[in-house]
Amino acid sequence: MLFIPGLQDHDNRLSRATVVRFSLYLRQLEDRVLKGEAKVSSKQLGEALGITAAQVRKDLACLGNLGQPGIGYSPDELIAAIRHILGIDRTWSVALVGVGNLGRALLRYKGFPFRGFRFVALFESDASLVGQRVEGIAVHGLTDIAKVVHADKVELAVLAVPSDAAQSVADSLVQAGIKGLLNFAPAVLRVPADVSLVAVDLTVQLEQLAFQVHTHYVM
Amino acid sequence: MLFIPGLQDHDNRLSRATVVRFSLYLRQLEDRVLKGEAKVSSKQLGEALGITAAQVRKDLACLGNLGQPGIGYSPDELIAAIRHILGIDRTWSVALVGVGNLGRALLRYKGFPFRGFRFVALFESDASLVGQRVEGIAVHGLTDIAKVVHADKVELAVLAVPSDAAQSVADSLVQAGIKGLLNFAPAVLRVPADVSLVAVDLTVQLEQLAFQVHTHYVM
Numbered sequence: 039m040l041f042i043p044g045l046q047d048h049d050n051r052l053s054r055a056t057v058v059r060f061s062l063y064l065r066q067l068e069d070r071v072l073k074g075e076a077k078v079s080s081k082q083l084g085e086a087l088g089i090t091a092a093q094v095r096k097d098l099a100c101l102g103n104l105g106q107p108g109i110g111y112s113p114d115e116l117i118a119a120i121r122h123i124l125g126i127d128r129t130w131s132v133a134l135v136g137v138g139n140l141g142r143a144l145l146r147y148k149g150f151p152f153r154g155f156r157f158v159a160l161f162e163s164d165a166s167l168v169g170q171r172v173e174g175i176a177v178h179g180l181t182d183i184a185k186v187v188h189a190d191k192v193e194l195a196v197l198a199v200p201s202d203a204a205q206s207v208a209d210s211l212v213q214a215g216i217k218g219l220l221n222f223a224p225a226v227l228r229v230p231a232d233v234s235l236v237a238v239d240l241t242v243q244l245e246q247l248a249f250q251v252h253t254h255y256v257m
Numbered sequence: 258m259l260f261i262p263g264l265q266d267h268d269n270r271l272s273r274a275t276v277v278r279f280s281l282y283l284r285q286l287e288d289r290v291l292k293g294e295a296k297v298s299s300k301q302l303g304e305a306l307g308i309t310a311a312q313v314r315k316d317l318a319c320l321g322n323l324g325q326p327g328i329g330y331s332p333d334e335l336i337a338a339i340r341h342i343l344g345i346d347r348t349w350s351v352a353l354v355g356v357g358n359l360g361r362a363l364l365r366y367k368g369f370p371f372r373g374f375r376f377v378a379l380f381e382s383d384a385s386l387v388g389q390r391v392e393g394i395a396v397h398g399l400t401d402i403a404k405v406v407h408a409d410k411v412e413l414a415v416l417a418v419p420s421d422a423a424q425s426v427a428d429s430l431v432q433a434g435i436k437g438l439l440n441f442a443p444a445v446l447r448v449p450a451d452v453s454l455v456a457v458d459l460t461v462q463l464e465q466l467a468f469q470v471h472t473h474y475v476m
Contacts, residue, residue, distance in 0.1 A: 057468050061461040065445065086445065124464055125471025132463075140362035143417075149443045149460035155467070194466060198362075218470035220463055224368045226284065226305065234469035236462050241368035242280040243457050244351075244439055245343055247413060248374070249276050250453035251437040252344025 052100065052123075059097055060120045062087055067113040067120070077110040126154050131191055133159040133216070135180075135207050136198035137172050140222060144196060145173045158190045163203065180210065187214035194218040201225040271319065271342075278316055279339045281306055286332040286339070296329040348373045350410055352435070354380040354399075354426050355417035356391050359441060363415060364392045377409045382422065399429065406433035413437040420444040 052060075066086045070078055080094040087094075098104060098111065101119040105111040121127040132155050134141050144150070145157055160177045162168060168179045178186050186192070195211045197204055197219060204223035211219060218234040221227055229235050271279075285305045289297055299313040306313075317323060317330065320338040324330040340346040351374050353360050363369070364376055379396045381387060387398045397405050405411070414430045416423055416438060423442035430438060437453040440446055448454050 054465070057465060058461060061458070061464045062445075064464075065443070065458075124468045126464055126467050130467055138362065139358045139365065143357065143359035143362055144459065146358065147443075147459060149458075150463065153460055153464065155460075155463050194463070194470065196463075218466045220466050224284070226281075234466055236466040236469070238457070238459070238462050239280070239284075239368075240363065240366060240457070241372055241374075242277060243455050244369065244374050244413070244415075245280045245345055245372065246273070246276060247437045247439050247453055247455040248345050248349055249343045250455070251413065 056097055056100070057124065059087065059089070059093075060124055063094075063097070064117060064120050064124075067117045070113045071117065075113060078113050078116070079110040080105070082110075129154045129156055131156055131158045131193050133157070133161060133183075133187065133190075133192040133195045133211070134198060135161040135183075135195060135211070136200075137162045137164075137167055137177055138198065141196075141198040142172065144198060145175070155194070159186045159192055161186070161207075163199075180207065183207075183210045184214040187211070187216060192216060194220065197221045197223055199223055275316055275319070276343065278306065278308070278312075279343055282313075282316070283336060283339050283343075286336045289332045290336065294332060297332050297335070298329040299324070301329075345373050348375055350375055350377045350412050352376070352378040352380060352402075352406065352409075352411040352414045352430070353417060354402075354414060354430070355419075356381045356383075356386055356396055357417065360415075360417040361391065363417060364394070374413070378405050378411055380405070380426075382418075399426065402426075402429045403433040406430070406435060411435060413439065416440045416442055418442055 063083060066083055067078065080091040080098070084091040084094045098116065101116070101123060104115050104119060118127070134144060134157055137160050150157070157175055160172055160175050161180055161183055162177050163180050165179070167177045170177050193216070195216045197207055199207050201223045204221060204225040205227055208219055208227045208229060212229055212233050217232065219227070219229060221235060221237045224239055224241060227235060227237070282302060285302055286297065299310040299317070303310040303313045317335065320335070320342060323334050323338060337346070353363060353376055356379050369376070376394055379391055379394050380399055380402055381396050382399050384398070386396045389396050412435070414435045416426055418426050420442045423440060423444040424446055427438055427446045427448060431448055431452055436451070438446070438448060440454060440456045443458055443460060446454060
C-alpha cells in the first residue's frame with residue numbers, strides 16, 4: 039500500500055487526518071500527565087491543537103465512552119486508549135538502513151524509544167562501518183538484510199539512504215519479510231500491497247512552508 | 258498560523274492535500290524531463306502517484322488550460338506552472354538553527370538547493386562551533402539571530418534543535434522577522450498569526466506506519 043502523507047484522504051477505517059490527530063493528542067496528554075494534571079477537557083485539547091472542541095469530542099468518541107460531561111477526560115485513560123488504537127501499546131523492532139548524518143540523528147531521536155520503537159539492527163553500504171557499533175547497535179552490510187531481519191525479528195524499517203539506492207534497499211527489506219517502511223529518501227518507492235509505506239519527503243515540507251509564506255505575501 | 262500536516266483539511270485557497278500533490282507531480286515531471294519525455298498524460302501521472310487520472314486532471318486544471326485532450330501535458334509547462342503556484346519559481350534564503358546530526362543531514366540534502374531553498378546562515382548554541390563553517394556556511398551564536406537574519410535577508414528558518422530549546426529559538430526568529438518556520442523538534446510551537454509554521458514530527462510518521470501495519474495485521 040502506497041501511503042504518502044496528505045495524498046490519500048481515507049485509508050483503513052480511521053481517516054489519516056484522525057490518526058495524525060491521535061498522535062498529536064498523545065503528545066498533549068503526556069505533557070499533562072507529566073505536569074500532574076488529572077483531567078483534561080475537549081476545549082483544552084482543541085486549543086492546544088488549534089481545532090474545535092467538537093472535533094476533539096468526535097475523534098475521542100472513536101475510543102469508546104471515556105469522558106464525563108462537565109468533568110472531562112482522564113489523560114491516563116486517553117493515552118492508553120490511543121496507544122491501543124494506534125497499535126503502539128507494544129514494542130516495535132525497527133531496522134535502520136543508512137547510518138549517515140540523517141540515520142544518526144534518527145538513532146538519537148528520543149521520541150522513538152519513548153513510543154515503543156526500538157532500533158535493533160543497522161545496515162550500511164559503507165564497508166568501513168560494517169562490523170562496528172553506532173549508538174550501541176551493530177552495523178551490518180546490506181547483503182545480510184535477510185539473515186539479520188529474520189534473526190532479530192525486525193518488523194519495521196527506516197530508510198535513510200540516497201535516492202538511487204532506495205528502491206533496491208526496499209526490495210531487499212520486503213523480500214526479507216518487512217511489513218512497514220518509513221522512507222526518507224526523496225524517491226517514490228514501489229512495494230507490494232501487503233507492505234505499508236510512509237514517505238517523509240523533506241522537500242515537500244519546505245515547499246508547503248514556502249507556499250504558505252508566499253500566499254501570505256500575496257493575500 | 259499553526260499548520261501541522263494532516264491536521265487541517267483546508268487552508269489558503271488550495272487544499273493542503275492538493276498542494277502536497279503538486280509537490281509530488283513536480284518530482285514525477287522532473288524525472289520525465291530528465292528522461293527526455295516531451296508529453297505526459299493524466300493517466301501516467303495518476304499511476305505514478307497512486308491516484309485517479311480524473312483527480313490529476315482536476316488538480317492540474319487549477320494551473321490553467323495547459324493540457325491538450327488526447328495528447329497530454331508538456332512536462333516543462335507543468336513544472337513552470339506548479340513552481341509558480343507553489344511560490345518556488347524563485348530562490349528562498351533559509352537559516353538553519355541547530356548544526357547537530359539532523360542539521361548536517363538537512364544541509365547536505367540535495368533536494369533543497371535544487372528546489373531553490375538556499376541555506377545562507379547557521380545558528381548553534383554550542384560555542385565550540387560558533388565562528389566555524391559547516392558545508393561552507395558560517396555558524397553564528399543564537400544571540401546573533403536578529404543581526405544575521407537582517408544582514409543576510411533570511412526568509413525561512415529550519416529548526417533542528419532539542420524540544421526544550423525550540424520555543425525560545427522560534428521566538429527569537431519571529432522577533433527577527435522570519436515569516437516561515439519548519440520545525441523538526443517534537444514540540445508544539447506557538448507563533449503569531451502572520452507567521453507560517455510547518456511541523457515535521459518524525460514520531461508521528463513512524464506511528465502512522467505502525468498503525469497501518471497493525472491494521473493490516475488485524476484485518
